[in-house]
Structure formats: C-alpha cells, structure tokens
Amino acid sequence: MGQIATALLLPDSAEMALIDRAGSRTVPVRALMEHAGRAVARAVIRHGAPCRVLVLCGPGNNGGDGYVAARRLAQAGWPVAVAALSPPRPGSDAAAAAGEWRGPRVAFTAAEVARADLVIDAVFGAGLSRAIDAALAEVLVAARRVVAVDMPSGIDGATGLVLGYAASAEMTVTFVRAKPGHLLLPGREKVGRLVVADIGMPETVWDAVTVRTWRNAPGLWQVPGQAVDSHKYARGVVSICGGGTMPGAARLAAGAAGAAGAGLVRL
Incomplete structure (x- = not known):
C-alpha cells in the first residue's frame, strides 16, 4: 500500500489490536508505551503553561501511557499526581510503567479531580465498547480542563458514539493513526484539537492488517x-x-x- 494511502487509514479498535500485535514483533509494547506517554507529555507542554496536573489512569495500556506521561511531565518540572481507577494486571507492561512512577498518588475521586488545573484522561482509550458507569462519570464531570489519551473515555473509537458520558477534551493525543471515532459525530465534538503522534510503529504493519475505513482526501483518488x-x-x-x-x-x-x-x- 502506498505511503499516501496508509496515511489516510482510520483503523478501528479491532484493527489497532492487530496492528499493535504486528508491531510488537519488532518493537516491544513497553517501548511503544514509553513513546506514547512521552508524546502525550510533549503535547501537553506545548499546549500551555505548567499547572497542577492530575493523571487519571485505567488498568490497561491506556493507563500505562498515562503513567509514562505523568513521569515525563514531572521530569519537566510540572506538579503532577496520579489517580488510578484500578491497578494494572501484575506483570503487564502497564504495571511496569506504573512501577516507574515515583510521584504522589491520590484517590480516584471527584474531589481530587476538582482540585487539579488540568486532568489527563488515560482511563479508557478507543477500544471501549461498553458504557462507563455512573461513578466514573461523576469523576470526569468534575474536571475543569481535560486532555485525553487516545480517546476521551466514554467514546466508542469505531463509531464516535458516546457510551454513557464523555468529557469534552481541549486536546486528544492519539497514536499511529486517527480512529473513526475521532471524526464521526458526536465523538468529534468531544475530541478537541486532535494530535496524531508517531510512536515508532513499523510501516510493515500495514502489510499485515486490512483496514476498512479511510479518511476521504485527494490521495485516494486518481x-x-x-x-x-x-x-x-x-x-x-x-x-x-x-x-x-x-x-x-x-x-x-x-x-x-x-x-x-x-x-x-x-x-
């Protein structure tokens, strides 16, 4: 597949899982997670001045990206705390990332979210397929400003549908390619400014995966x-x-x- 055509691909969550699996044969998942978290931190630093940041981390790889972003922001001198919805699975790449976070940890509550100047939402990514519960929605509602990792929690990455509740992000940092849910309503209105970060995924992954959705652009037509x-x-x-x-x-x-x-x- 040509370079222009692959740049227009919009993989859904199932296709991204295959892409991640194919890419991990060349680049370890932990390395990709490190690149992803660093990309989030860089985007946040470019987005505004240092402020009190609370990173909300889920138990999966999206949460792992959040732990890396927290560490990178703290290294850059930002005041950062982490709140975990639940701990990562022991032995997982996300658990390794969580273990490298040495900064403050606070309760996953609406009160803690309300104290932060900026909340980084790394709870659930684009692979979410069920509605978030009322307790999580209550926590997200308390955020004054949100930057989302991969996708605002509560948005179906394949359809753009809001599953229960999703906060409106100022910016969303996703990886490798945009997803259909970033461009389809109503999810598109929740994403804010979309940043698509290169995290070193090998180009050979496109030979192993058939992506069914593309962004419409002149590169598709001749x-x-x-x-x-x-x-x-x-x-x-x-x-x-x-x-x-x-x-x-x-x-x-x-x-x-x-x-x-x-x-x-x-x-």
Missing part, C-alpha cells in the same frame, strides 16, 4: 490519463440518482463529475 485511443468508457462512468422535484444537488454533483474528468455522466 483520474485516468488520456491516451490517443482513449474513449469515454476508459475514463469511468458516473451514475447519479436524484429526486424528481428537487434535483439541484444531483445536478451539481453531475457537473462536478464532468469537470473532474469522468468519461460519461448519467443523471
């Missing part, structure tokens, strides 16, 4: 060139179906298809 023996069917046929009483949009589409170089346009 008009066939003309040769001396070209005819209208060699340049493609466009058929447009429009309403009988309000054909304006269909006529505009037909004119655009002709202007773009279609060989034959049928309205």
Whole structure:
C-alpha cells in the first residue's frame, strides 16, 4: 500500500489490536508505551503553561501511557499526581510503567479531580465498547480542563458514539493513526484539537492488517490519463440518482463529475 494511502487509514479498535500485535514483533509494547506517554507529555507542554496536573489512569495500556506521561511531565518540572481507577494486571507492561512512577498518588475521586488545573484522561482509550458507569462519570464531570489519551473515555473509537458520558477534551493525543471515532459525530465534538503522534510503529504493519475505513482526501483518488485511443468508457462512468422535484444537488454533483474528468455522466 502506498505511503499516501496508509496515511489516510482510520483503523478501528479491532484493527489497532492487530496492528499493535504486528508491531510488537519488532518493537516491544513497553517501548511503544514509553513513546506514547512521552508524546502525550510533549503535547501537553506545548499546549500551555505548567499547572497542577492530575493523571487519571485505567488498568490497561491506556493507563500505562498515562503513567509514562505523568513521569515525563514531572521530569519537566510540572506538579503532577496520579489517580488510578484500578491497578494494572501484575506483570503487564502497564504495571511496569506504573512501577516507574515515583510521584504522589491520590484517590480516584471527584474531589481530587476538582482540585487539579488540568486532568489527563488515560482511563479508557478507543477500544471501549461498553458504557462507563455512573461513578466514573461523576469523576470526569468534575474536571475543569481535560486532555485525553487516545480517546476521551466514554467514546466508542469505531463509531464516535458516546457510551454513557464523555468529557469534552481541549486536546486528544492519539497514536499511529486517527480512529473513526475521532471524526464521526458526536465523538468529534468531544475530541478537541486532535494530535496524531508517531510512536515508532513499523510501516510493515500495514502489510499485515486490512483496514476498512479511510479518511476521504485527494490521495485516494486518481483520474485516468488520456491516451490517443482513449474513449469515454476508459475514463469511468458516473451514475447519479436524484429526486424528481428537487434535483439541484444531483445536478451539481453531475457537473462536478464532468469537470473532474469522468468519461460519461448519467443523471
């Protein structure tokens, strides 16, 4: 697959799991997690001045990214604390990242969230498939400012649907590629400024995974060139179906298809 085409891919959570698995054969998950957390910290530092930060960490790899981001921000001189929804699974890469956090840990409560100037939401990423519970929603509601890791918690990364509740983030930092839920409503309105960070995923992963969704852009489309023996069917046929009483949009589409170089346009 060409470089332009792969840049437009929008993998869903199942496809990203395959991408992560393929990439981990070359780059360890722990290294990718370190790169991801560092990317979050860099984006936050560029986003605004130092302030009191609370990182909300879930038990999975999204939480692992949060622990790394907390450590990196603290190393940069920011006042940072961590609140864990629940601890990572012992022996996991997220547990290793959590073990390297030496800073303050506070309770995962709305009161602690309300004290922070900025909350980094690393609870659940784009792979969430069930509604978040009322207790978690209560904690997220208390945040005054939010930066999300991968996806604001509560948004289905494949559809953009809000599963129960999702805070409106000022910025969302995701990795490798954007996901469908970043661009589809209503999730798109919750994402804020979207930062897609390169975390060193090998380009060979695209040969191992079939991604079914793309961002629409000129890189996907090419008009066939003309040769001396070209005819209208060699340049493609466009058929447009429009309403009988309000054909304006269909006529505009037909004119655009002709202007773009279609060989034959049928309205």
